[in-house]
Amino acid sequence: MPILIVGIGVIILLILIMKFKLNTFISLIVVSFGVAIALGMPLNKIVTSIEGGIGGTIGHLSLVFGLGAMLGKLLADAGGAYRIATTLINRFGEKYIQFAVIIASFIIGIALFFEVGLVLLIPIVCAIAKELRVPILYLGIPMTVALSVTHGFLPPHPGPTALAVAYHANVGQVLILGFIVSIPAVILAGPVFTKFAKRMVPASFNRVGNIAALGPQKQFKLEDTPGFAISTFTAMFPVILMAIATVFSLFVKSDSTTKEVIELIGAPSTAMLLSILLATYTMGIARNIPMKDIMNSNAQAAASIAMMLLIIGGGGAFKQVLIDGGVGNFVADLFKHSSLSPLFLAWCIAAILRLCLGSSTVAALTAAGLAAPLMAASHVNPALMVLATGAGSLIASHVNDAGFWMFKEYFNLSIKETFLTWTLLETVISITGLIVVLLLGSVI
Template sequence: MPIIIVAIGVIALLILIMKFKLNTFISLILVSFGVSIALGMPFDSVVKSIEGGLGGTLGHLALVFGLGAMLGKLIADAGGAHRIAITLIHRFGEKRIQFAVVLASFIIGIALFFEVGLVLLIPIVFAIAKELRISILYLGIPMTVALSVTHGFLPPHPGPTALTIAYEADMGQVLLLGIIISIPAVIIAGPLFTRFAQKIVPDSFNRVGNIEALGEQRQFKLEETPGFAVSTFTSMFPVILMAISTIFSLIVKGDSQLKEIIGLIGNPSTAMLLSVLLAVYTMGIARKIPMKDIMNSATESIAHIGMMLLIIGGGGAFKQVLIDGGVGDYVADLFKDSSFSPLVLAWSIAAILRLCLGSSTVAALTTAGLAAPLMAAGDVNPALMVLATGAGSLIASHVNDAGFWMFKEYFNLSLKETFATWTLLETVISITGLVCVILLDFIV
């Protein structure tokens, strides 16, 4: 049975990565070969399927992902992210400090990838917590929730972007609906969940953070960083362009040259390119930074995402093998008479794979190979399938996920405390996301 072959493939992937410590990309390619042969694919089609999956995923993703990394790096290196965080925290005041952290982290999280945002924001959170004499975890939970939500739901982050391509969804629509879902998810898993966590693991809120785990950090003088308005506008620029294009296409019916021009500008690749050019000016040229230094930042950003791109490509190869091997059609036939919503099934598959594999991006891409035929059969909005899968891929981060260990070390928690905070908050985000997707399904 195809499902058993896929299950064996996933177990093999786990063994290769966790027991033998083999690189994730190499493991994905090996398992893709093994699963494709076990599914009975013709030998002369195996390599074509793997290459097609890898190339098809990276062909669409590399431009958006690469330009997104450059944008985030330019904003971070110029001190724009630092300015956004400090300004919002000071303006909101002590009583609403959690919401200030949430808003700052959300804006920064759109432009920066999860790990980069975490490393950049933690020193700021630690400093503010010390100044106000409050728990670092009291601010740390809302911060990581906002970063995690943008990572799971919003392009140009790798998971949502790759899913948008796999499900052939409109990226602007994914972005708009993703922001709608993100608001309740951040509030429930952030400030509200923090109160619950204080009751179940009170000792964790007395911990002193491990700032040394971050390594040497770049120090900024606030007066030397770009202004708050220009930093925020630069960070949000790709979102603004894609949102304008999507809203314009929904409001204005029929074809026109103006609609085509706005569609081109709001295309994710164009929007990211224009955003990088804006950042080159606002974060660099306007501040008299030499072009050589600006381009060094851009170059460094790509060096840091090279392996991530390969891993995403490997996930795309595995996804394509499942489609070409007939597994997706088999799953669709299995559930064709089922009353289950394709959205719930996509979320469930992604959640199971997330628990097994650890990587939310790999779990999401593998789910796309299984769930794409379900979407076609169930007449579901592709953007909602992206968000349902993204929500499932965030659930219950534990010991096989790098994010689990980063959170544990930075906030100096025990394993039990990390499970009761990080693992639980990721689960709250996932379930809240699913509920919101189901509600939106009645409207969209």
Template sequence: MPIFIVALGVLLLLLLIVKFKINTFIALIIVSILVALGLGMDITKIITSVETGVGGQLGHLALVFGFGAMLGKLVADAGGAYRIAITLINRFGRKKIQVAVVVASFIIGIALFFEVGLVLLIPIIFAIATELGISILYLGIPMVAALSVTHGFLPPHPAPTAITAAYGANMGQVLLYGLIISIPTAIVAGPLFSKIAIKVIPSAFERKGNIKALGKQKEFKLEDTPGFFISTITSLFPVILMALATIFSLAVKGDSTLKKFIEFIGAPGTAMLISLILAIYTMGIARKIPMKTIMNSVEISISQIAMMLLIIGGGGAFKQVLIDGGVGDYVAKMFNGTTLSPLLLAWIIAAILRICLGSATVAALTTAGLVTPLMVSGAVNPALMVLATGAGSLIASHVNDAGFWMFKEYFNLSLKETFGTWTLLETIISIVGLICVLILSLFI
């Protein structure tokens, strides 16, 4: 049975990564080849399938992912992210401090990848919590909720960007619908959940945190950072361009020259390039930073995501093998005539793979390879499939996920406390995200 072979492949992948500590990219390629053999693929076509998967995935992704990393690095290095966080926290005040943290983390989370946003925001959160005399976790939960939501649902983050290409979805629509479901999800998993968690696991909220785990951090003086407005606009510019182009395209019928131009500007690659050029000016040239220093930040940002790009390419290889090996068609036949929504099925498969593998990106890409044939009928919006898969890929982060250990160490929690806060928070994001997607599907 193809499903049995895939299950063995997933178990082997888990064994190679967790037990033998093999690099995730290498493990993905090994498992892709072995699964292809198990599925009876022509041995002369297996490497071609792997290469097609890697190339097809990165061909869609490299521009958006690369430009996104550069943009985020420029905003972070210039102190723009620091300015956004401090300004919002000061303006909202003590009573609405959690809301301020959610808003700041959400804006920063769009521009920066999860790990970078976490490392940048934690010192700020620790300092504010100490000054106000409140628990660091009281602010930490809303912070990671907002960062995790943007990581799971919104391009240019790895998983949503990769599966947008895999499903053939419109990235502007993914961004627009993702914003709609991200806001309520972040509120439920952040401020609302923290009020329950503090009663269920009070000991976690008494922890002082471990700022030393972050290593040496770049320090900023607020007066030396870019202004709040320009920092926010620069961070959100790709979102603004893609969202406006999508709205314009949906609202204006026909095929005019203006519409084509707007769609060109709002295309993911173009939008990210324009936003990067803006960031080079606002976060660099306008602040009289030498071009050599600006380009150094750009180069560092690419070196930091090189392995992530390869891992995503490896996930694309595994996905392609599942498609070429007929597993996707087999799954489609299994569910032929079923009343189960493809959105729910995508969420379930992604959730199972996430729990097994730990990596949200690999879980999401593998799911895309399995359920894409179910979309042939056109009964489901591809953008919603991206969001349903993204929601499933976030569930129940535990010991096989790097995010679990980062959260545990930075907030100095025990394993039990980490399961009761971080793991539960990720599960809430996954379930609430799915509910929002299903509600949205009633209107789209």
């Protein structure tokens, strides 16, 4: 009973993390060993499988993830993110303030990881809400939606990038299709959902933000920050390079040196390397910041992601055990004659794991181990499998997810209010993402 073994493994994982407070990475490795043994894998193959899962995931992801963290850190430290947010908000005006927050958060969210973007943007949103005399949640919901969507659907974020590796998908194609999925998800879960939330939990819109936990905030004078155009260009540079390479590859089929060069430049690792070099100049050297300070910023960024990278590696190990232990093939055989779309099944598996595990990245990677054989048997577009799995991994964030508690504390909400705002908006993103992916699957 491979599925029963996996289910027991997930329960044990939850107990280790939630009850015994064991580190998530260690818990994942312990459970990977236990599940591998229970699945009857040869004992001399277990360590190889776990090491292969960690190496296969981190080996590709570490360069993109590490350089991405450095890019975001430079952008934040130099005031580029502050410039992007305040400029857009000032230009859109009070009437379209939610859309200004969405666009600013979307641009910043591409360069920064979810938690970092949230910490960076909340003080700005608090200040704007106070100035315009609007509820902080009125701006906070669109902000977190935009950050969550980039986290779930768009490379170079760790989840979508790792899923692209697991499904052997073209990262540039994931990026382009991810933008298509993101637009309706942001609109429905942002401005539209805000209206419903205001009716369901009106008291939550009377709250004042609680940013005391963030500690002293770095203050910027707008005139001392980098320009809006160069800040936006720096944040979007890796996306631009990957998108150009993907579009070029779609239209130019014949092999040539030019095509190879453009594809090399647009590869995620190269794009991120070129982006960090650009940011070193635009956010550092051009502003007369000493190289020593720039490199210190890079070092701090790298140190801050070390544990998250290990956790993602642990998720990769668990995924590889499921594949090598035959669980993926078992699931594929189980649904061999099913009329259900592999895209829907991948979403369901990721959604169940998200509810159990909390971490969207770990849920997505584990789901990939189960869903990859379904994709192979049905010839579904790998990029759409990435997005379907990513959508499932965002659903119904609750008490076992750090994002739930961050949203609750920063917006000063009760647990019930957090469920009716944060948990529901994440579910709207997930379901909207699934619907759009299924629609795309019918035409691609």
